[in-house]
Amino acid sequence: MxxxxxxxxxxxxxxxxxxxxxxxxxxxxxxxxxxxxxxxxxxxxxxxxxxxxxxxxxxxxxxxxxxxxxGLGPLEAIMRDPAVSDIVINGCENVFVERHGRMQKADVRFLNNEHVIRILNKIVSGAGRRIDEAQPMVDARLADGSRINAVIPPLALDGPLVSIRRFSVFGSTFSKLETLNTLSAEMSELLVRYVAARLNIVVTGGTGSGKTTLLNVLATAIPDEQRVITIEDSAELDLNKPNVARLETRPPNMEGNGRVTQRDLLRNALRMRPDRIILGEVRGDEAIDMLQAMNTGHDGSMTTVHANDAANAITRIENMVIMSGVNLSSEQLARQIGRTVNVVVHVHRYPDGVRRISSISEVSGSDAGQVDLSPVFWFEATGVNQDGRLSGSFLGSASESRFQDRMNMLRPAGQPG
Known part of the structure; x- marks a missing residue:
């Protein structure tokens, strides 16, 4: 048949x-x-x-x-495949999956676009969201922690557009990331010591580079006795810690009321006796609140920023603080960031599909309105192998860290992996 x-x-x-x-x-x-x-x-x-x-x-x-x-209809078999990291649907007949960093067309299809929308409604209703002509875009999470974004007609001209990002497939330990060539063992050890020493860390990268995965792994080095508050637009972090309070934003209802933003949750989190705050991603005016939290007794906090490199991440933070309406000169703003953010870790998805930490930089202060970054580790590509994979190595040394004294005072509770 x-x-x-x-x-x-x-x-x-x-x-x-x-x-x-x-x-x-x-x-x-x-x-x-x-x-x-x-x-x-x-x-x-x-x-x-x-x-x-x-x-x-x-x-x-x-x-x-x-x-x-x-279940999820034609997607069910794909979701059971641990090798699949991303699922993309471009209309009912075009389903693509990413395995081991390579995108390929999947051997599944939906009967029609209505079939796709029916499965979509089943997914997002379980997350308390909806998608229809009145609200044709949705961002939600699945029960396994995967994130789904969907756009349907009339905004999507050729049928429903769906993107499912699966986080569990990348592993949740430093040793697994080392196996995937995301970082070196020496870099793992340094990052663990950063977290133990309660340095404020910003993880940067582009879409699909692995920022949230790395944030999850960094959190494994937080001592169990510390209270951690996580704040996200769509909950993706899954911290295996005993004292974690998870907060998630809420979109407005059909009447346009009831919206709760990351900034609202961040301000409330300060009243919840946190030792550390993890903000899933800074996207707007909550940047100023995050900086103030990091600078007023919640050191060791972490967040992610969408950026092309570490320097661009600092610029984005500056722009987002300006969006909040705070009246600071460029020198004052640089000084605020320079004494608040300690480490910027940039992750990049390379052409061979491998997600690597391309640089670990320490913030060494500010000068003349500029935030100074000092690279400690970086990845240097040297060529392409016969199988299309990049060859290269991680360069640098943890001995170059300006936080050595602070890290020596607080030894990690556990080792990577």
Whole structure:
């Protein structure tokens, strides 16, 4: 049976079953038991169509129907693949996945654009969000911590556009990042010591460079007895710590009321007795509040900034502080950042698909309205191997750190990995 006919058959039987089954009840039943419950209605549906399937095809149909009824439809099999780091949908027929840093077309498709939107609604409703013509864009997270962004018509001209970013696939320890060639062992040790010494760290990088993954890994070096407050637009951080309070922003309701911003949550977090604050990403006027928090007893805090390099990240922070309406001269602003931010770690996704820390820089103060950055480690590419991978090495030395005395006073509670 051709793929299109098979998809139409599955969708037709799926519509029949929707009228007979209690989906809310199904979600609480183990998958193997659901297969037994589907036997009778599936036999009736096949008989009504005068169809007989061989056992292998019948088993495939049952699995795909279960994915439609209780899971994410055609995406379910992809989501079960641990090698997949990104999923991109450009309309119902074009689904792409990234495996090991390489994007490739997936061997799955949706029946039509309405099918994509139906699965989208199932995903975002579980996160308390919605997507429809009145609100055709959504940013949410899945139960496993993955992030989803979607845009549907009329804003998306050729069908629904979906991006799913999966964080769990990259690992959650320094040793795993070393295996992935994201950083060297010496860099891992230095970063652990930075966190233990309660230095304020800004992680920078472009879209999909691994900023949030690195932030999660850095947080593993925070002592368990410290209280950590996380603030995010869409919760992605998953800190394996006993004393973590997670806060997430809220979009306005249909009447345009009830919005809660990162700046609102950051101000409230200061009243929650935090030892450290982790702001998922600084995007706007909350930058000034973050700087003030770092400079008033919450040292050891961390955040991320979307930027092309460390110097550009400092410029972006300056621009975002100006957006907040604070009346500071360029010299005053540089001085504020220079004595608040201690370390800037830049991550970059290279052409070979590997995400590497391209530089670790320390802030050494400010001069004439400029924030001074001193690189401690950096990645230097030397060529391309036969398999298309970059060759190169991490250069620099932890002995160059200007925070040696501070780090020596506070030894790490644990080692990387």
């Amino acid at each position: 051709p793929e299109r006919e098979w998809s139409e058959l599955r969708n037709s039987i799926h519509q029949d079953l929707l009228g007979q089954l209690n989906l809310r009840a199904l979600s609480k039943i183990p998958r193997k038991d659901l297969k037994l419950q589907l036997a009778k209605p599936l036999n009736e549906a096949l008989a009504a169509r005068s169809l007989v399937l061989v056992p292998e095809r019948r088993e495939q149909l049952v699995d795909e129907l279960l994915d439609e009824l209780t």
